[in-house]
Amino acid sequence: MENSQMWFRPEVLALPSYVPGKKPSDPSIIKLASNETPFPTLPQVEAAIAGAAGNLNRYPDMFATDLVADLAAFHEWPDAGIVVGNGSTALIEKFLQAVVDPEGEVVLPWRSFEAYPIAIQAAGGIGVQVPLTREGAHDLRGMLKAITPRTRAILVCSPNNPTGVAITHTELAAFLSEVPVEIPVLLDEAYINFVDMPDRVDSLALLRQHRNLIVLRTFSKAYGMAGMRCGYALAHADMAAGLRAIATPFGVNALAQVAAQAALGSQQLVNQQVDSLLGERDRVASALAAQGWNVPVSQSNFLWFEFGDLSKRFEELCAEAGITVRRFGNEGVRVTIAEREGSVRLMRALDMFREQLRED
Structure with a gap:
C-alpha cells in the first residue's frame, strides 16, 4: 500500500486533477488559455x-x-x-x-x-x-x-x-x-x-x-x-x-x-476594457461564421471549438501559431479573447487546421 493511501480518504485520492492553462515559457507566445484579460493592472x-x-x-x-x-x-x-x-x-x-x-x-x-x-x-x-x-x-x-x-x-x-x-x-x-x-x-x-x-x-x-x-x-x-x-x-x-x-x-x-x-x-475603465473585448469577440465570431466554423454563441471572453478527437491536433497547431489554448481532453478547445494579435494567430491556426483536414 502506498503511503498516500494510508493517510487520505479514498474519495480524496480519487479526485480528478484541475488542469490550469499553460503558461508560455517564451514571452513571444500569447497566452489564451485561462480567460485572463490582456490589460495591465488597473x-x-x-x-x-x-x-x-x-x-x-x-x-x-x-x-x-x-x-x-x-x-x-x-x-x-x-x-x-x-x-x-x-x-x-x-x-x-x-x-x-x-x-x-x-x-x-x-x-x-x-x-x-x-x-x-x-x-x-x-x-x-x-x-x-x-x-x-x-x-x-x-x-x-x-x-x-x-x-x-x-x-x-x-x-x-x-x-x-x-x-x-x-x-x-x-x-x-x-x-x-x-x-x-x-x-x-x-x-x-x-x-x-x-x-x-x-x-x-x-x-x-x-x-x-x-x-x-x-x-x-x-x-x-x-x-x-x-x-x-x-x-x-x-x-x-x-x-x-x-x-x-x-x-x-x-x-x-x-x-x-x-x-x-x-x-x-x-467602473469607467473596467467598462471600457470590457467593451473592447466584446468588440474583439464579435469581430472574431463574425470572421469564424464567414469561414464556416460552427461555434456556440459566446457571451463571455472566450470561444469554444468542439473538435472532439481532433482537439489535440488543433492545440498543437495553435502552439505552432504562437498561442497557448486550453484543451479539454478529446472534447474541445477553449480560446480566450484578448489582444488583437492573439486573434490573428488563432485564425492562422484555424487556416492550418482546415488545410490539414483537407489533406486527410
Missing part, C-alpha cells in the same frame, strides 16, 4: 496595493467589512447578505461543504467549470451531470428531471465555462420557480460582465424572489485581478450566515481586499 488597484503593503504584519479584516460595505452600496444589497472569499472557487468549495451530506447529490451541467466535480467529491457528494444541449447551453429541463430526494444542491454556470453560452432571465426565472425551496441553487456568474444579449439575467431580481438562490461573482475576470484571488457571494442573510460560518478565518488577504475596493471604484 491604476487604482496598483496604487491601493502599494499603499497597503506596509501593514502586512497585521492580520486582514476577517469579514472584509469595508469591501462588503462597498459591495453593498454597489449592488444595493444588504451587508448581511454578502460574503467575500478567496476567489469564487473557494466560495463554491465552502458552499458545498456546508450543504452536502455524505453521498448527497449535486445536480450540475456538463461540460462546465472543471472545479465543480472536484469540489463536489471533496465535500463527500455525488455529482449528477446533465449533458449540455447541442448548442452548448444548459439543459434546464433535464436538470429539473435530475432532482431526487437525495439532491442537496444545484449548480448553474452562466455564461457557461467553457462553451460561453448564457442563460436568459426568462429561462432562469422559470427554472428557479420549479426548484423546491429546500434545495439551494448556486448561480456562478464569473463572466457576467461580458454578457450583452437581450433578456440578460438580472440575478438581484431573482435573489429577491428566491431565498434558496446564492449568486457568485469574481474580481478575477473583468476586473483583471486573477492574481489576487477575491470573489464574493450575494444571498439572503440566512444563506450568507451559513456560508460565513464555514469560511476560512482571515481567508481573504489584506491586499486583495483593498485591491477589490479600488477595482470596484474603477
Whole structure:
C-alpha cells in the first residue's frame, strides 16, 4: 500500500486533477488559455496595493467589512447578505461543504467549470451531470428531471465555462420557480460582465424572489485581478450566515481586499476594457461564421471549438501559431479573447487546421 493511501480518504485520492492553462515559457507566445484579460493592472488597484503593503504584519479584516460595505452600496444589497472569499472557487468549495451530506447529490451541467466535480467529491457528494444541449447551453429541463430526494444542491454556470453560452432571465426565472425551496441553487456568474444579449439575467431580481438562490461573482475576470484571488457571494442573510460560518478565518488577504475596493471604484475603465473585448469577440465570431466554423454563441471572453478527437491536433497547431489554448481532453478547445494579435494567430491556426483536414 502506498503511503498516500494510508493517510487520505479514498474519495480524496480519487479526485480528478484541475488542469490550469499553460503558461508560455517564451514571452513571444500569447497566452489564451485561462480567460485572463490582456490589460495591465488597473491604476487604482496598483496604487491601493502599494499603499497597503506596509501593514502586512497585521492580520486582514476577517469579514472584509469595508469591501462588503462597498459591495453593498454597489449592488444595493444588504451587508448581511454578502460574503467575500478567496476567489469564487473557494466560495463554491465552502458552499458545498456546508450543504452536502455524505453521498448527497449535486445536480450540475456538463461540460462546465472543471472545479465543480472536484469540489463536489471533496465535500463527500455525488455529482449528477446533465449533458449540455447541442448548442452548448444548459439543459434546464433535464436538470429539473435530475432532482431526487437525495439532491442537496444545484449548480448553474452562466455564461457557461467553457462553451460561453448564457442563460436568459426568462429561462432562469422559470427554472428557479420549479426548484423546491429546500434545495439551494448556486448561480456562478464569473463572466457576467461580458454578457450583452437581450433578456440578460438580472440575478438581484431573482435573489429577491428566491431565498434558496446564492449568486457568485469574481474580481478575477473583468476586473483583471486573477492574481489576487477575491470573489464574493450575494444571498439572503440566512444563506450568507451559513456560508460565513464555514469560511476560512482571515481567508481573504489584506491586499486583495483593498485591491477589490479600488477595482470596484474603477467602473469607467473596467467598462471600457470590457467593451473592447466584446468588440474583439464579435469581430472574431463574425470572421469564424464567414469561414464556416460552427461555434456556440459566446457571451463571455472566450470561444469554444468542439473538435472532439481532433482537439489535440488543433492545440498543437495553435502552439505552432504562437498561442497557448486550453484543451479539454478529446472534447474541445477553449480560446480566450484578448489582444488583437492573439486573434490573428488563432485564425492562422484555424487556416492550418482546415488545410490539414483537407489533406486527410
